[in-house]
Amino acid sequence: MSIISLQDVWLRYRVEFKEEGKFVPEYFWAAKGINIEINKGEVFGIIGENGAGKTTILKLISGMLKPDNGRVIVNGTISALMDIGLSFQGDLTGRENIYLISSIHGFAKKYIKEKCGDIERFAAIGKFINAPVKNYSHGMYMRLAFAIAIHMNSDILLIDDILAVGDIYAQSKCVDKIFELKEQGKTIVFISHDIELSKRLCARGIFIREGVILKDGDINGVYNYYVETAGDKNGITILEKGCLAIIFNNGKIILRWRGMTITDNLSWHVILFSSRRKFLSTSARWDVQERGSRDEMSASGSWPDMPVRLEVDISVLNEKEFLCEISMPEFDGIDIDESHCNLLFANEYAHYFTLRQKAPFPEVFSRDEQWEAYKISESDGRLVGVAGKAGQNGELPVIIMERLRDDAQLCCRIGNAGPKNGARVIQYIHVNSNASGDKIATRKIFFAKIKIFESAETSELEGYLQTTNRLLSESAIMRLGFMNIFCRPDRVEIYWKNKLISYGSGLHTQFRYEGLIYKSSDAQWSVDKKNDREITVTLYWPDKPPFRQSWNLKAQGEGIIKWEVMMGTVGEAEIKGKEAELFVISEYDRWETVDESGDFSKIEKMGDTVILGKYVNSGVRIADRNEINNGLLPSLSFEHVNKTPKALYISKLSNEGEAVRLKYVGIDGVSEVLGLSDADVYFSGIIILRDEDAQAENISTIRRVAVSNNKEELPLGNKLYLKNLALTFDSGKCGIFWNNLGLTKGLGLYSS
Known part of the structure; x- marks a missing residue:
């Protein structure tokens, strides 16, 4: 009572x-x-x-x-x-x-x-x-x-x-x-x-x-919760989702599951080594910034005696998954010899595992202060998990760290953190290859998806590991901040914060030859990862003449990728109707070009496909009106960078599940003949994903490109003069000029 x-x-x-x-x-x-x-x-x-x-x-x-x-x-x-x-x-x-x-x-x-x-x-x-x-x-x-x-x-x-x-x-x-x-x-x-x-x-x-x-x-x-969250309030925030609680407290990250702390001592923290000195993230001065969502946080920390900043970004995807990124923004004038990201877990965790092995942690902690940790291979370090027995307050969950960025300078070590800490440790060490003190671009110290399984979810865990192993072996993956590109044997998938935003084949090409339509989805695919920032996909149609496309996907920055398509064949062949398409999920409901904007729900439906318009344009941006609320759907821009004009179709498909299609179509003018070389440029475009706080900048990029492309000069050939008036003809494009000033845009005069 x-x-x-x-x-x-x-x-x-x-x-x-x-x-x-x-x-x-x-x-x-x-x-x-x-x-x-x-x-x-x-x-x-x-x-x-x-x-x-x-x-x-x-x-x-x-x-x-x-x-x-x-x-x-x-x-x-x-x-x-x-x-x-x-x-x-x-x-x-x-x-x-x-x-x-x-x-x-x-x-x-x-x-x-x-x-x-x-x-x-x-x-x-x-x-x-x-x-x-x-x-x-x-x-x-x-x-x-x-x-x-x-x-x-x-x-x-x-x-x-x-x-x-x-x-x-x-x-x-x-x-x-x-x-x-x-x-x-x-x-x-x-x-x-x-x-x-x-x-x-x-x-x-x-x-x-x-x-x-x-x-x-x-x-x-x-009291444990109180101690874990005590300190300078400017550097403290708590993210909670279901059974999961993530506490960021002035340079350390504490994980709690069902009210039980599963990290230990300093929890997750960073150490920077510079000129025989070490700087702990817990000794920096931190400032937590609001992200407009209870599921996200950003924090920035700095030291008074070192001109380097640390940034921590965490996004909770659901109660069993979150993304964690720790980075050093651009800096100069100082050498960072090494950076250590130390993930300390409770000593009740008995063993660790990768996709290829499972092994116990040492049972006895060393008596000296040195950590007993040893290096594992680069391939094993891409996914590391810890599992254990029951803790003081219940069953410990299984924790998996799936690294979202490949880095040849990064190594992973696993072991015990010594008697003073009495914890299990997973350590990511980044060794600096640039010791000149020159200006360094942003460095990712740690970027991973952390996934949690209950100890009883053995079948779910095994299924996840098998699927992940298959994807890593069969596919090429490129990670660009929150944007991930998965090139599979039959499609290209685009993810943002672990959410699949592409639809179906993702990227798609289509062209005509002698009345037949050739689609990339019907071709034979071969995927080759050149390096961490470039993937090549070779497509082959074995018909006569055999056609071949080479897709080059190359990182241009975080959230930005260039898609360049080269095409060739044996002998000569005249092709028409060159199309390059991007399919994305139907949650996108707004579109915008340089000249116009619209809402998918307000357009006239024509059969199973709704065509918004046909334009000659350099770019289109789509977004979701609810993006600020859910935080998982970025704005997306699709721009073409070819010199030759292309018509842009913006469509919403509903015949095979709803999707949004952004399509560029080449203007059929003079005959386009392919020869033996693969050097014929079929399409060249850029895909940009941005969070809601960068959307204004995103569309302004489209406008700058468009303005640049619309600064037309009067061509030298294929022209007709009538005093101050001039008509020009170029690859199916007819322009009207008055005193050398272009009066038309895009195709100008055209028939379709």
């Missing part, structure tokens, strides 16, 4: 600040939606930093404050130990204050006289009991106040961190009395910064920050 109940309690303080000689009032919410149920006989702890709202809660329970909203229900009498000496009258003696305070609480004079001797003996302040309390020390105040409170025989005792005042003997005496009251079944609400004392006294408690309860439950779990 609840003896104390706080139900959706809100309380606001009015504080006056002096500004330019005038007092300006401001209002602060000290309690925000507080809900607490405390049972009779329970010892309940309230934990939090200074100014968090702990004392406010005690004052609400005691009736010293009334809430602005909500209800406070108390079923019993209360003694409160708060603001020592506040209820004492300074000019009265200690004994006189005993009688005054007891009478205020409704006790008869006879009862007070009977208890007065016990109170004086417990307070043990000697002859000072007959001196005015204004002459008391803080310790004497505490002794007398505590003695009065515990002899009131109240149902509820409220204690506000007063045990920090006084000598060791007095503190010990008071603690013993609290335990005695606990044994008697008294209800005690306790505030203390003494962690061990709180754990001894309390079974349950809350952690409060800025008037909000962040954690309610077992006192050990609450």
